[in-house]
Amino acid sequence: VIGGGSAGLSVAAVAAQMGAETVLIEKGKMGGDCLNYGCVPSKSLLAAAHAAVLSGVAPAFGVTFDPPRIDPAGVRRHVRDIIEGIAPHDSVERFEGLGVRIIQAHARFEDPDVVAAGGTRVRARWFVLATGSSPVVPAIPGLADVAFLTNETIFDADGLPGHLVILGGGPIGVEMAQAHRRLGSAVTLIEMATILEREDPELVGIVRSHLLADGVTLHEGTRAVRIDRGSEGVSLTAIGPDGAARTIEGSHLLVATGRKPVVQDLGLDRAGIDHGPNGIVVDRRLRTTNRRVFAIGDVAGGPMFTHVALYHAGIAIRNALLRWPAKADHRTVPRVTYTHPELAQVGWTEAEARQRDGNAVRVLRWPYRENDRARTERLTEGMIKAVVTSRGRILGAGIVGAAAGELIQTWILAIEQHLSIGAVAKSMVPYPTLGEISKRAAGSFYAPRLFGPRMRAIVRLLARIG
Numbered sequence: 001v002i003g004g005g006s007a008g009l010s011v012a013a014v015a016a017q018m019g020a021e022t023v024l025i026e027k028g029k030m031g032g033d034c035l036n037y038g039c040v041p042s043k044s045l046l047a048a049a050h051a052a053v054l055s056g057v058a059p060a061f062g063v064t065f066d067p068p069r070i071d072p073a074g075v076r077r078h079v080r081d082i083i084e085g086i087a088p089h090d091s092v093e094r095f096e097g098l099g100v101r102i103i104q105a106h107a108r109f110e111d112p113d114v115v116a117a118g119g120t121r122v123r124a125r126w127f128v129l130a131t132g133s134s135p136v137v138p139a140i141p142g143l144a145d146v147a148f149l150t151n152e153t154i155f156d157a158d159g160l161p162g163h164l165v166i167l168g169g170g171p172i173g174v175e176m177a178q179a180h181r182r183l184g185s186a187v188t189l190i191e192m193a194t195i196l197e198r199e200d201p202e203l204v205g206i207v208r209s210h211l212l213a214d215g216v217t218l219h220e221g222t223r224a225v226r227i228d229r230g231s232e233g234v235s236l237t238a239i240g241p242d243g244a245a246r247t248i249e250g251s252h253l254l255v256a257t258g259r260k261p262v263v264q265d266l267g268l269d270r271a272g273i274d275h276g277p278n279g280i281v282v283d284r285r286l287r288t289t290n291r292r293v294f295a296i297g298d299v300a301g302g303p304m305f306t307h308v309a310l311y312h313a314g315i316a317i318r319n320a321l322l323r324w325p326a327k328a329d330h331r332t333v334p335r336v337t338y339t340h341p342e343l344a345q346v347g348w349t350e351a352e353a354r355q356r357d358g359n360a361v362r363v364l365r366w367p368y369r370e371n372d373r374a375r376t377e378r379l380t381e382g383m384i385k386a387v388v389t390s391r392g393r394i395l396g397a398g399i400v401g402a403a404a405g406e407l408i409q410t411w412i413l414a415i416e417q418h419l420s421i422g423a424v425a426k427s428m429v430p431y432p433t434l435g436e437i438s439k440r441a442a443g444s445f446y447a448p449r450l451f452g453p454r455m456r457a458i459v460r461l462l463a464r465i466g
């Protein structure tokens, strides 16, 4: 197994416990991006950021705190502490305990069935490439000459930036914008298109209004064309939607303009493994063009999420160790942006559904403000939007609001198990919970029929019969 991130570690742990002789090669930190530079530090930083605004929401409950004082060193300690708490699970010691041989070095194919790493040559029946992804650094004039941050450095930076300029309004850029703003940094986010472009614009609108209310300065439809050192630290020249150039100054620059699969310096050509700009070429069984080699996780060019990496690991294990022709299916990969409010999506958005199924699509909405639990918690901002066919087949669901990442799980299960909207409408959910939002949205599918003239006529007729 090459790469000890979410994908590689998962394969190695399962393979060793199933009795396969397993070698794991990792050149950097065990745990890869998710633990060290991705999901864990970003969600930990967001948790600190949300704690920082509690004093602002508490007065509505009749509770007041002193205004928050943010200790940047304390915030860093919190993030490190969370990483260190999870790290033993991904450690060399744990994996050696499971019977995995670990080589801490850079791995490279020498032959189609031989990998060399740290002076050792490993010949194996099966290889799993799980080398992950790295930040894309765009070719903007001047960028190479200024200091900038990426996800690999921002969580280790000393203190908190005075004014963070973020290039890129995808999930990483948007999460980092809210986290830093709520922790006291000034934040300016520049996005060529719109923030969270892939998501349902109606749901994104609610995230956008919260970012603005937090005090994030957003420049959408704005393209950075030149970057220089500035008086504060960095100075960007950008062209706005009106075609006019503007200058944006900040103390720090975070580049969050996307991720690219790590395919370089792996000896792929010597091993007969095809690859392109989207990563390693794989078939649905995640086999590369070298039949001994699987590619999984971010490097396989599909959706780049930890849950996808773990799912891929299961596919590779079944194919390699059990000779079971399991295939990857990315149609129901869920995604969550962990801002306040969270934004979660599974399956098609309304626009995707309309593009494919035309006007036969029905959209079911339910707002958080109609939910009693949301009211008791004062979390009334948000909504669910489910997209179904006229016969009640669920095509997708999006939720923006508190705990959206948890609430979406009903819809993931429903779509994966081909349940109809009726199954969600009929399930009994405890009162008062946010989960009732899903049930009420699903129930609204039946409202026109249930409360329409035909039903009224039937009820009146039955009453007359006695």
Ligand SMILES: Cc1cc2nc3c(=O)[nH]c(=O)nc-3n(C[C@H](O)[C@H](O)[C@H](O)COP(=O)(O)OP(=O)(O)OC[C@H]3O[C@@H](n4cnc5c(N)ncnc54)[C@H](O)[C@@H]3O)c2cc1C
Residues within 6 Å of the ligand: 002, 003, 004, 005, 006, 007, 008, 025, 026, 027, 028, 029, 030, 031, 032, 033, 034, 035, 037, 038, 039, 040, 042, 043, 105, 106, 107, 108, 130, 131, 132, 133, 151, 172, 262, 265, 266, 296, 297, 298, 299, 304, 305, 306, 307, 308, 309
């Ligand atoms: C800021 C940020 C936040 C994120 N938040 C989320 C989130 O909330 N939820 C979510 O699902 N996903 C999130 N992701 C995505 C998630 O981190 C990745 O999808 C996941 O880490 C992919 O796992 P992987 O095993 O494919 O790759 P990685 O975790 O990148 O692991 C690859 C490993 O391979 C090693 N390696 C590379 N080349 C070699 C070589 N030649 N020899 C030896 N070792 C090598 C690397 O050192 C690395 O440790 C986030 C990503 C970022 C950047």
